[in-house]
Amino acid sequence: MATLLDYCSLVRSKNAGPFTLTFDFMCHDQHTYQALTNTGILNRTLFAGLFNTTENEILVVNHPRALAVKVSLPRPSIQGDLHDSDCYAGQQYAPLMELQLPELP
Incomplete structure (x- = not known):
C-alpha cells in the first residue's frame, strides 16, 4: 500500500481564518495528481469522520x-479558544498521514 507522501510533495493544514481549517495536497506531477483524484479518497465523508463535522460543511x-x-471545513475549536490545542492548525493533517492508498500505477 501507498501513503499520501507517495502521491504528494506537500501535505499541510492551516488556518483559513479563525473559524476555518484548510488542507492542501500538492502532487508530485500530473500522473500522481490524476492517480490521487481517481482514488476518490479525499472526500467529504473522510473529513467529516476525522473532524467530527457534517459532510455539507x-x-x-x-x-x-x-x-x-x-479541502476546507470548520475548525473544531475557534482559533485561540481555551480548548484550541493547535492555534495555527499546522498539525491537523497528522491523522491523514496514515491513510492507506493504492500503489501508484
Missing part, C-alpha cells in the same frame, strides 16, 4: 492546473 476542490486538492 466540507468543501473539496480539485485544482488540476496546480496539481493540487484543497
Whole structure:
C-alpha cells in the first residue's frame, strides 16, 4: 500500500481564518495528481469522520492546473479558544498521514 507522501510533495493544514481549517495536497506531477483524484479518497465523508463535522460543511476542490486538492471545513475549536490545542492548525493533517492508498500505477 501507498501513503499520501507517495502521491504528494506537500501535505499541510492551516488556518483559513479563525473559524476555518484548510488542507492542501500538492502532487508530485500530473500522473500522481490524476492517480490521487481517481482514488476518490479525499472526500467529504473522510473529513467529516476525522473532524467530527457534517459532510455539507466540507468543501473539496480539485485544482488540476496546480496539481493540487484543497479541502476546507470548520475548525473544531475557534482559533485561540481555551480548548484550541493547535492555534495555527499546522498539525491537523497528522491523522491523514496514515491513510492507506493504492500503489501508484
